[in-house]
Amino acid sequence: MALLITDECINCDVCEPECPNSAISPGEEIYEIDPMLCTECVGHYDEPQCQQVCPVDCIPHDPDHQESHDELMQKYMIITGQAS
Known part of the structure; x- marks a missing residue:
């Protein structure tokens, strides 16, 4: 399953550069995560x-x-151009 940023976000700017899929971007009020790009770091790291x-x-x-781990891995493969 993808992640989301709640309205408790303080816009500290630390999460955006950590995302290997560029799924995090500034929203109108707080940062947002694009669920189509979020793999919970599956394929990149052990933890988000x-x-x-x-x-x-x-x-x-x-x-x-x-999404299951397998679905997140499939998404990772597509995003990184490794899907067959």
């Missing part, structure tokens, strides 16, 4: 890097975008 650096712990799983 944005969650690791967030000082206010405002990046939970997005219940509207549930």
Whole structure:
């Protein structure tokens, strides 16, 4: 499942550069995560890097975008151009 940034975000700017898929971008009020690009860092890291650096712990799983590890890996393969 993709991640999402809640309204508890303080716009500290630390999550955006940590995302290997460029899924995080500034929104109108807070940062946002594009669920089509978020792989929870599957394929890149063992844990989502944005969650690791967030000082206010405002990046939970997005219940509207549930995906298995295999689905996240498939998305990673497509995003990185490794899909066959």
